[in-house]
Amino acid sequence: MYVLGIETSCDETAVAIFHSNKGLVHHLLYSQIDMHSEYGGVVPELASRDHIRKLIPLVKQLLQESGLVNADLGGIAYTAGPGLMGALLVGAATARSMAWALQIPAVAVHHMEGHLLAPMLEDKPPxxxxxxxxxxxxxxxxxxxxxxxxxxxxxxxxxxxxxxxxxxxxxxxxxxxxxxxxxxxxxxxxxxxxxxxxxxxxxxxxxxxxxxxxxxxxxxxxxxxxxxxxxxxxxxxxxxxxxxxxxxxxxxxxxxxxxxxxxxxxxxxxxxxxxxxxxxxxxxxxxxxxxPRAQFCTDNGAMIAYAGCQRLIAGQIIEGQAITARPRWPMMELSAID
Missing domain, CATH: 3.30.420.40 (ATPase, nucleotide binding domain)
Structure with a gap:
């Protein structure tokens, strides 16, 4: 199963595709550092607007460079929190909309669980x-x-x-x-x-x-x-x-x-x-x-795609039609995978 991962929790727009058997297929990242450096820190409204501009083109580029099309995707994982509310909603709305249109499951991923599992992407995972x-x-x-x-x-x-x-x-x-x-x-x-x-x-x-x-x-x-x-x-x-x-x-x-x-x-x-x-x-x-390797220490789509893939395999999909994001979300509230 190919899983698209979307990360928009703060100031980086990141996407990746992870396959349940083949591993990481491809990942891309667009950083907003140059834009925010003018202000000495992240401006939430500007971050949200830039995610809106960059996310869909980045997903299209990712699929093209991976040699895949929308129909190849078996699920979509996205960062639902914690993070900046506006930025999170961009990723959540995009992921849920794509999942509905393609009639595939979506799963909300905890940002810090993504980081925690990032070393699993290495050749010798813990x-x-x-x-x-x-x-x-x-x-x-x-x-x-x-x-x-x-x-x-x-x-x-x-x-x-x-x-x-x-x-x-x-x-x-x-x-x-x-x-x-x-x-x-x-x-x-x-x-x-x-x-x-x-x-x-x-x-x-x-x-x-x-x-x-x-x-x-x-x-x-x-x-x-x-x-x-x-x-x-x-x-x-x-x-x-x-x-x-x-x-x-x-x-x-x-x-x-x-x-x-x-x-x-x-x-x-x-x-x-x-x-x-x-x-x-x-x-x-x-x-x-x-x-994790240096490129997977900072915010990235690969860790979200991996974490989401594990939860999708376990059958933990989002039910209903609500689009939600949680700027505060204790990681200890997450359900376990047996």
């Missing part, structure tokens, strides 16, 4: 059960995963997510949008000369808090005029604190659960220093670690 660290612009989650839809939340951020902390600190350093990748690039030019706190690592538990790191960075930046090298050192020190904090929490979670597999996914999982720190930690715990 086996269940595993520990998952999901780190993105809006989420920081530690999850015990027994299977698709079988999730137990172990820890989450009590304030800013990792990606938010990166973006806000980058803005304070005058780096512009998108902040996270620019801060990481600047950190490569610096050294860890400032000892940032490792928040909530000196107490039991698996929750996170990153707002204090942002405040520490702001106070450090405002203390005196900074040269470009000083800024690079601040970026390197901030990033090191993030990497250490995530490593400490993941080590604690591996030991508490007895799991020996760690999946790290979401946009921030593309960060090279975080990958290196977590890989080193996992080796010390005799645990296997899995990352």
């Amino acid at each position: 086996q269940f059960p595993f520990l998952a660290l999901l780190i993105s612009g809006g989420h920081t989650l530690l999850v015990h995963v027994n299977g698709i839809g079988q999730y137990k939340l172990l820890g989450e951020s009590l304030d800013d997510a990792v990606g938010e902390a990166f973006d806000k600190t980058a803005k304070m350093l005058g780096l512009g949008y998108p902040g996270g990748p620019k801060l990481s690039a600047l950190a490569e030019l610096g050294t860890e000369k400032i000892r940032f706190p490792r928040p909530m690592t000196d107490r039991p538990g698996l929750d996170f808090s990153f707002s204090g790191l942002k405040t520490f960075a702001m106070n450090t930046i405002n203390a005196s005029p900074k040269t470009e090298q000083d800024k690079a050192d601040i970026a390197a020190s901030f990033q090191a604190a993030i990497a250490d904090t995530l490593s400490i929490k993941c080590r604690r979670a591996l030991r508490q659960t007895g799991l020996n597999r760690l999946v790290v996914a979401g946009g921030v999982s593309a960060n090279t220093q975080i990958r290196a720190a977590l890989t080193l930690m996992a080796a010390g715990e005799n645990a296997d670690i899995f990352f």
Whole structure:
């Protein structure tokens, strides 16, 4: 069965086709970064309008380059949340309309479940059960995963997510949008000369808090005029604190659960220093670690097509005619696939 995946949760229009036996067939992505960079961040209304302009042409291009036609599709999966309401509705309305017209099933996919399952697209996917660290612009989650839809939340951020902390600190350093990748690039030019706190690592538990790191960075930046090298050192020190904090929490979670597999996914999982720190930690715990390839760390259609395909095979289709989107949607509410 060929499944079309549609992702429009924020500022990237992404589509993909996944086959239940052949695997990933093709994927395409259109990024809105250039448009939003003028405003220093994502403008929801502009994002929605751009999805409207780009989505249908991108689907047509995807089918053409895959050597397929509409009639070859056996189902359509789309991101129904969480995300920007207007952006989500563009994908939802398009997916449901196509499914009705083609008389094929549609399935709503949780954006973070898509990220969680992205490593399944690799040649050596992880086996269940595993520990998952999901780190993105809006989420920081530690999850015990027994299977698709079988999730137990172990820890989450009590304030800013990792990606938010990166973006806000980058803005304070005058780096512009998108902040996270620019801060990481600047950190490569610096050294860890400032000892940032490792928040909530000196107490039991698996929750996170990153707002204090942002405040520490702001106070450090405002203390005196900074040269470009000083800024690079601040970026390197901030990033090191993030990497250490995530490593400490993941080590604690591996030991508490007895799991020996760690999946790290979401946009921030593309960060090279975080990958290196977590890989080193996992080796010390005799645990296997899995990352999606860089192009599947950020928002993409392939992860939605894969997740949707698994749920379609399990018979989890949308009934009725309502078109719904959920800007807030706890992942623990998802139904399990036996």
